[in-house]
Amino acid sequence: MSRQALEGLKVVEVGNIVAGPWCGSMLADFGARVIKVEPPKTGDLMRGMGRIKNLWFAVEGRNKQNVTLNLKTEQGKKMLWQLIEDADVLIENFRPGVFRKLGFTWEEIHRRNPRLIYTVASGYGQTGPYAPRPGFDRMGLALGGFLEVTGYPDTPPVKPGISVADFYTAMFSCMAVMFAIYDRDVNGSGEGQMIDCALTESVLRLQESIIAEYSYDGTIRTRIGNGTTVTVPSGHFLTKDDKYVALSITGDKLYRDCMHQIDRQDLIDHPDYQTTIDRAAHREEINAEFAKWARAHTLKECLDILGEGIPACPIYNVADIMEDPQFAARNDIVEVETEQFGKIKMQNVCPKMLGTPGEIKWPGQPLGKFNKDVFGGLLGYTDEQLAKFAEDGVI
Template sequence: MTQQQTTQDTAAAQRPLPLAGVRVLDVSQVMAGPYACMLLADLGADVVKIEPPEGGDQTRGAMGFKMKGPDSMGFLNMNRNKRSVTLDLKSESGREVLYRMVKEADILVENYRPGVMKRLGTDYETLSKLNPALVYVSISGFGQTGPWAARPGFDLMAQAMSGVMSVTGYPGSPPVKAGVPVADIGCALFATYGLLAAYIGAKNTGQGQYIDASLFDSAMAFSVWDISEYWGTGREPEPLGTANRMSAPYQAVKAADGWFVMGATNQKLWQTLCKVIERPDLLADERFATVSLRLANRVVLIEALEQSFAQDTADHWIERLLATGIPAGPILSYPQAFESEHGRHRKMRMEIDHPVEGKVPNIGFAVKMMGTPQQVRRHPPRLGEHTAEVLAEYGIADDEREALAAGGAFGAAASARKP
């Protein structure tokens, strides 16, 4: 690294992060809501995680990953850069505290089942009267309206009922979900994009708004290729394994020692591929003359290609294809991907300090902010760790906090944690 680059990086690190000064109340649990709020926290927002006193976020004790303390590795990977406050929103005292916090908040994110926040008196209609500029985000399985709105919704149900599972796996196989929680994470991303847009609008107009984000809608939003095939041809999309419904060859193929992925998605790459594997017969075969014909004859096309790929190793073919501009790569496990030279260079695994666990691995920042580099400013909070600290910022001193505790604001423990 040059001296100039070092100086630039130092100067960038001293600049405030883009969302510095933005106040976010994270009234959510498990994945989509907490993940969205972590993205905001990573960008500099002051995110206060409001948790039920008994047990907190369900993910704290979930997943069965053995840790030193009570919090799971999953929780630690979705809640860095936040502060934790325990509030019993079923109590009048707990709601009173939330109302005071809402008056100074910019954004609130919740993911209770539709109707719960209204019954608690913490819905958008109520809170927007206290703070008209509030951006209020509700995350649910199926949205706040419609015949499925009241159903409990998790990633699996959203994948199944949105159509995602109908195109996942191989033809004729039992139902298969995507290996990663695409509905949950997708919803977190869409919610973040929506709330940031609404926040910018509120800064311009002084008027916030309500955002209804769902796992179901988010999963359906990923169906660009699949639904385009149906709307364009009338054919119902089916599972294709690793193949692509718009181009061929573009999938995992088998070499002498295992599988790798490759794609020759246009005419130029197809011609190059035939030259690399020394198969002029495929180039002359009328069944493979165009992209449409290669798609129509994909099964026999892959069989023909694998006859050639079987003559050498996956590494050999990856190197040769890449040398000629054809996209190709190995199929890596998660440990291999995170420990790869490129994964390490991109800092996709980082370690953070935790007061109980010591050094804890975390997934790195998915986007790199060159002007204002993201940082881990706070460890994932222990349950209620910052209750007294945060309440003091809202003018709630020890005596008032004790009175609120007596009223049940902080649950059966009856007292907020002190610094």
């Protein structure tokens, strides 16, 4: 195994469910030592979420040394401070104010460890009138504008099937940690900094040009179904065998190529369809024509006719993903041995780094699995002390 990009980086994660823990997961996948702190008995709420208890945690808790600490006890706080004081990164996603009330203010954290990078994720950020509010994925999607543009005009907004706001916030958080490490270690500031991530702002940043459009001419973008205003034809089209083909056509050449493949020269020659802007104005008409064509063919026929040069593909469910040769060729699904479930499959590390690749060393472990390794081996507590801490509800 070659070296990993984040070897030697020590991370303390005091997170729950998605936005904080997924940032920790990405760092752990690439070699950081991530010590995940969970409350005794209950642990991260992710352990109890999903259809099968602990299965989601087996994926997102991977590569972490999970320990238990009761932060409502003085000993628990002391032990967390011990972990923080020589860490590189601290990840936290409590509701704003909760961590501060426990005594862990940014000012005190920075005083004790000036090099530490502290990234915190919340629904609305650490400041502003909404800061104290509880913020979950749906709130981020709603306030950030995502839900208003997702779905059909005559139906309620549609929430994506996964926690998009949480995952994007975690990704922005992870990126910011890397920016801060570069500033500290490469630019030579030697100083850590606080990173304030919000679900609403992560979603807002994804919203293409909607702010610019509104500021320019007052246009409010809203739901238009599965199409877009910049790719025509585009959408999810029902085929003869009641499956769906996804299509996205951008630019004049690709449009002409697509229409040529489906033998619709009339749609190439049509005077109203000559430019991208023209086609956007007649989006529904063009999509309707493609829909008729798709409905007259099976999914396989559609894909065969469109060929390799047209951006089209089937819409997969998880069974399709597991059988797909592209994912197999790139080793995107791997088998991992777990204590509770035996061998299970999960997504491999992403992205692929050819020089310093990530690795799944172990799946998410039972609650408190690394208490002895971390508190004994790292902080120097004896077995007797750890037994007393367990008895007292500290760990």
